[in-house]
Amino acid sequence: MIKANDPSLHSWIEIAPNSDFPIQNLPFGVFKTDTRDPRVGVAIGEYILDLCVVGQYNFFELIDLDPNVFHRSHLNDFIAYGKPVWRAVRNRVSDLLRNDNTEISGDSTMIRECLVRQDEAEMLMPVKVPNYTDFYSSIEHATNVGTMFRDQKNALLPNWKHIPIGYHGRASSIVVSGTALHRPKGQTKAPDADAPTFGPTKLLDFELEVAFITGKETKLGESITPDEANDYIFGLVLFNDWSARDMQTWEYVPLGPFLAKSFGSSVSPWVVTLDALEPFKVKGPVQDPAPLPYLIFHGNHNYDINLEVLIQPEGGTENSICRSNYKYMYWNMNQQLAHQSSNGCNLQVGDMYASGTISGSEKDSYGSMLELTWRGANPIKLSDGTERKFINDNDTVIMRGYGEKNGIRIGFGEVNGKILPAV
Known part of the structure; x- marks a missing residue:
C-alpha cells in the first residue's frame, strides 16, 4: 500500500511545483464562502477539498466517525476522535486525490461540489482555543x-x-x-x-x-x-x-x-x-x-522547517528580514x-x-525586531528607503514556513497581520 507521504504520489489536481500543499501534505482548516457556511476542508494545491461534501457522499463510510463532524466552525470535534481517526481520514483523502482514483475525478458534478478555490474562500480560526x-x-x-x-x-x-x-x-x-x-x-x-x-x-x-x-x-x-x-x-x-x-x-x-x-x-x-x-x-x-x-x-x-519573516509597508513591496x-x-x-x-x-x-x-x-536568523535591530540600535532599511527599528502603523508582517525533502515541499501557507493605529 502506498503511504500518504510517499514522494511518488501525484494528484489528478494540477499542483505547482513550489506549492505548499502537494498531495503529501493535506493540512486541515476551516473555511466558508458566499454559498457555503463554515466547514472543514483540506488544502490541495490552489484548492480546498470540502470534507463536509465528501462526507455527504459517504466517502468516509469505513471510518468510525460521524461525517457531520466536518460541518463545524472549528476542528475540535473532529480532532477529539484521536490520532487513529485523524490518520484514517488523511489517508482516505490522499486516496481520493490520487491520479489513479476516479471516485471524485470521474464525475464533473462531484468535482464542482467537492472542490473550492482557495482564493474564493475565507479562512477561519482552525480551532476553538480553550487554553x-x-x-x-x-x-x-x-x-x-x-x-x-x-x-x-x-x-x-x-x-x-x-x-x-x-x-x-x-x-x-x-x-x-x-x-x-x-x-x-x-x-x-x-x-x-x-x-x-x-x-x-x-x-x-x-x-x-x-x-x-x-x-x-x-x-x-x-x-x-x-x-x-x-x-x-x-x-x-x-x-x-x-x-x-x-x-x-x-x-x-x-x-x-x-x-x-x-x-x-x-x-x-x-x-x-x-x-x-x-x-x-x-x-x-x-x-x-x-x-x-x-x-x-x-x-x-x-x-x-524553514521560516521567513517579511515586512510590507502600506502600498509597498514585501521585504524579507529574517530566515x-x-x-x-x-x-x-x-x-x-x-x-x-x-x-x-x-x-x-x-x-x-x-x-x-x-x-x-x-x-539574519533572529526571530524578532528586538534582536534584529538590537533594541533599535541598528535599524533595518527597507526597499522603499524607510527604516524600521520596530513595527510602524499600517505595516503588515508576514511569516511563511515549509519543509523540503526528496523534491517534496510541505508548507504552512502564511500568517499575516496588519497593524492599525491605536484607538
Whole structure:
C-alpha cells in the first residue's frame, strides 16, 4: 500500500511545483464562502477539498466517525476522535486525490461540489482555543535577550537549561491570519522618568513562532511523558506572538508579560499534521546538563522547517528580514507538553502551545525586531528607503514556513497581520 507521504504520489489536481500543499501534505482548516457556511476542508494545491461534501457522499463510510463532524466552525470535534481517526481520514483523502482514483475525478458534478478555490474562500480560526501557553525555548533567543537586559555572562537564568520556561497567555485574542490588530496601549516608563505614562506602545514587535495544537485530553492529576506526546499533538501552525516591548519591560517583573502580549497573536489557518511532517524530523541541540528523568525522550522530535519573516509597508513591496528554522529549538514540543502536564494540569482538545521566539545563531536568523535591530540600535532599511527599528502603523508582517525533502515541499501557507493605529 502506498503511504500518504510517499514522494511518488501525484494528484489528478494540477499542483505547482513550489506549492505548499502537494498531495503529501493535506493540512486541515476551516473555511466558508458566499454559498457555503463554515466547514472543514483540506488544502490541495490552489484548492480546498470540502470534507463536509465528501462526507455527504459517504466517502468516509469505513471510518468510525460521524461525517457531520466536518460541518463545524472549528476542528475540535473532529480532532477529539484521536490520532487513529485523524490518520484514517488523511489517508482516505490522499486516496481520493490520487491520479489513479476516479471516485471524485470521474464525475464533473462531484468535482464542482467537492472542490473550492482557495482564493474564493475565507479562512477561519482552525480551532476553538480553550487554553494557550507560550514557551521560551530557543537558546539563541534567550541568550540574546538576556545579554541585552543583563550581560553576556548572566544571559541565561539558572533555571533555563533545566526547565522549559513558559507562561499562560490569553486565548481569546488569538486571531487567524489576515486579521488586522490595533496598536495596543498601556503603561510605559522611560528610563529617565520618575513615573510611568499611559499611551500607545512605541516599540511594537513580532515574534516568529511555531505552535502545536493538542487533540487529546487528560484528566486533572494525570501527566504524560515526552514519548507519549505524539499521540496528543494534532498538528502545527505558524504563530506570530505580537509584543509591545516597552510595555513588557515595565510590567514583566515580577509575574511576567501581561498587557504587552494579550492584545493579540496571529496564527496560520492550515494545521499541518505530525504525519505530514514525519520526513522532516531531525536531531535537536545537545541538552547539557541532561534533563531530569520526566523530560527524557527517545528519537528525534525537532523538525527541519524553514521560516521567513517579511515586512510590507502600506502600498509597498514585501521585504524579507529574517530566515530561521524550527530545528533550532532547544526544548522540543514533546518535552514542552510533558512539562505542561507534569504537575497534573489537564490538557484539553484545541489547546495551543507556542514555541517562543525562534532565533538562530546568525544575525539574519533572529526571530524578532528586538534582536534584529538590537533594541533599535541598528535599524533595518527597507526597499522603499524607510527604516524600521520596530513595527510602524499600517505595516503588515508576514511569516511563511515549509519543509523540503526528496523534491517534496510541505508548507504552512502564511500568517499575516496588519497593524492599525491605536484607538
